[in-house]
Amino acid sequence: MAHLLSTHCTLIPSPATKMFFKPLNQCSAIVHTSVPFWADRSPRMVVKSQRKRQEKQYVSSPMATPISQETGSKSSAASHKIQNESIPKCKKVMVIGGDGYCGWATALHLSNKGYDVAIVDSLVRRLFDQQLGIDSLTPISSIQNRLHRWKSISGKTIQLYIGDICDFEFLSEAFKSFEPDSVVHFGEQRSAPYSMIDRSRAVFTQHNNVIGTLNVLFAIKEFREECHLVKLGTMGEYGTPNIDIEEGYITITHNGRTDTLPYPKQASSFYHLSKVHDSHNIAFTCKAWGIRATDLNQGVVYGVRTDETEMHEELCNRFDYDGVFGTALNRFCVQAAVRHPLTVYGKGGQTRGYLDIRDTVQCVELAIANPAKQGEFRVFNQFTEQFSVNDVAGLVTKAGKKLGLDVQTISVPNPRVEAEEHYYNAKHTKLIELGLRPHLLSDSLLDSLLNFAIKFQDRVDAAQIMPNVSWKKIGVKPRTVAV
Numbered sequence: 266m267a268h269l270l271s272t273h274c275t276l277i278p279s280p281a282t283k284m285f286f287k288p289l290n291q292c293s294a295i296v297h298t299s300v301p302f303w304a305d306r307s308p309r310m311v312v313k314s315q316r317k318r319q320e321k322q323y324v325s326s327p328m329a330t331p332i333s334q335e336t337g338s339k340s341s342a343a344s345h346k347i348q349n350e351s352i353p354k355c356k357k358v359m360v361i362g363g364d365g366y367c368g369w370a371t372a373l374h375l376s377n378k379g380y381d382v383a384i385v386d387s388l389v390r391r392l393f394d395q396q397l398g399i400d401s402l403t404p405i406s407s408i409q410n411r412l413h414r415w416k417s418i419s420g421k422t423i424q425l426y427i428g429d430i431c432d433f434e435f436l437s438e439a440f441k442s443f444e445p446d447s448v449v450h451f452g453e454q455r456s457a458p459y460s461m462i463d464r465s466r467a468v469f470t471q472h473n474n475v476i477g478t479l480n481v482l483f484a485i486k487e488f489r490e491e492c493h494l495v496k497l498g499t500m501g502e503y504g505t506p507n508i509d510i511e512e513g514y515i516t517i518t519h520n521g522r523t524d525t526l527p528y529p530k531q532a533s534s535f536y537h538l539s540k541v542h543d544s545h546n547i548a549f550t551c552k553a554w555g556i557r558a559t560d561l562n563q564g565v566v567y568g569v570r571t572d573e574t575e576m577h578e579e580l581c582n583r584f585d586y587d588g589v590f591g592t593a594l595n596r597f598c599v600q601a602a603v604r605h606p607l608t609v610y611g612k613g614g615q616t617r618g619y620l621d622i623r624d625t626v627q628c629v630e631l632a633i634a635n636p637a638k639q640g641e642f643r644v645f646n647q648f649t650e651q652f653s654v655n656d657v658a659g660l661v662t663k664a665g666k667k668l669g670l671d672v673q674t675i676s677v678p679n680p681r682v683e684a685e686e687h688y689y690n691a692k693h694t695k696l697i698e699l700g701l702r703p704h705l706l707s708d709s710l711l712d713s714l715l716n717f718a719i720k721f722q723d724r725v726d727a728a729q730i731m732p733n734v735s736w737k738k739i740g741v742k743p744r745t746v747a748v
């Protein structure tokens with residue numbers, strides 16, 4: 266029997282009666298993980314749209330773009346590009362992982378731009394917080410409340426499918442029901458430290474990410490062969506080679522013969538390796554089945570606000586600052602706000618590509634609006650600026666001083682195995698060529714991020730700040746991370 270979830274969504278229990286989420290064995294902040302929750306891959310509830318199916322909206326033109334229905338947000342490079350091109354009435358985008366940090370911002374942005382959006386999410390990211398005893402700096406609403414609020418503010422409906430894409434039956438239903446023209450796939454375990462906690466988290470990360478992506482590829486082949494896959498990869502796939510990093514491919518002359526080959530991969534965590542495995546699987550299926558795909562090798566994302574998430578507090582995005590899910594710049598802003606010394610790991614010369622979350626949403630929109638050709642495996646390096654960890658600490662220190670904060674830095678013994686001083690020069694021109702107008706890291710953005718962190722400083726749990734996952738100490742025994 267279907268239970269009414271909202272005016273436009275229905276919860277349909279799967280054939281099995283088992284609940285998706287096992288009860289947690291929690292004792293204050295300590296999580297016992299002797300029975301990993303992900304051991305249960307039983308079928309789960311499917312949220313299926315009641316909305317009448319619309320006509321198929323396949324778009325085969327590489328320049329096809331959606332109607333821009335921006336409501337009060339600033340115009341972007343993407344919208345300029347969109348206005349000049351042939352515009353389909355409606356273009357359907359499935360955002361897998363649409364309840365997460367990048368996924369939520371992207372789902373709202375695309376909906377605001379006139380795409381017909383469906384979120385597919387297992388909500389497991391929220392469960393990680395509960396299991397590790399950590400929380401977002403910002404209070405975040407349930408996905409249902411988020412979507413109700415978005416509807417009331419924008420008048421736009423985002424469909425919701427709650428389930429695990431590793432469950433092919435669930436994914437098939439979602440595909441057949443929504444019939445996406447593009448799939449944006451953020452639905453992976455995205456923390457390197459999480460994947461290095463213990464054996465079971467390493468296995469979970471690779472199983473979840475690699476099998477999930479394989480299922481998406483099979484679903485496209487089976488149900489929507491024109492559908493464009495926009496897959497979130499990572500700059501971490503390349504590692505830190507002592508030569509320039511190209512965008513996906515490198516032309517090599519060897520023993521007098523020349524070829525253009527996938528750029529060598531040297532990932533340095535089980536998480537980053539899962540993305541390498543994904544890239545190989547996607548590249549193969551583009552060749553073998555003619556899948557069209559874009560791999561967005563994204564750098565470290567910072568920031569929290571986008572035009573849409575700041576429309577209402579119930580649309581607020583998550584902001585991670587803990588040692589497992591928090592990323593460098595966001596962490597440093599929170600550390601500065603609560604007068605915790607900035608935690609530079611090792612020598613601090615680790616250099617990465619960085620980007621503002623407002624550019625993440627812009628890049629995804631550009632990729633969708635300018636799809637890969639049938640059979641093409643495109644790779645874009647998705648970042649806007651390079652910084653070392655010491656650079657980032659220096660910028661936050663300077664911005665903190667302006668706000669009257671006395672920001673200190675400490676060198677923490679590096680919990681990771683990574684080069685701490687190295688050459689780094691990565692190309693990132695393809696998205697610029699498509700029209701990306703980057704939001705470069707500015708004093709005003711740092712001011713606003715610091716003020717944001719100060720606003721929510723009472724929610725900070727200082728015990729979550731120091732890293733406590735070691736690349737070298739990872740073992741087979743299930744580990745409790747929270748103190």
Ligand SMILES: O=c1ccn([C@@H]2O[C@H](COP(=O)(O)OP(=O)(O)O[C@H]3O[C@H](CS(=O)(=O)O)[C@@H](O)[C@H](O)[C@H]3O)[C@@H](O)[C@H]2O)c(=O)[nH]1
Pocket residue numbers: 455456457458498499500501502537563564565566590591592593594596608609610611613615616617618654681683
């Ligand atoms: O308190 C900290 C936190 C991090 N770092 C260092 O900062 C660098 C970046 O670490 P991060 O935690 O900000 O980012 P990372 O673990 O690489 O992962 C994040 O950024 C990746 C892009 S990239 O780094 O691979 O380009 C994405 O794929 C991941 O999903 C996202 O969690 C690393 O050298 C790390 O050792 C510190 O020195 N101090």
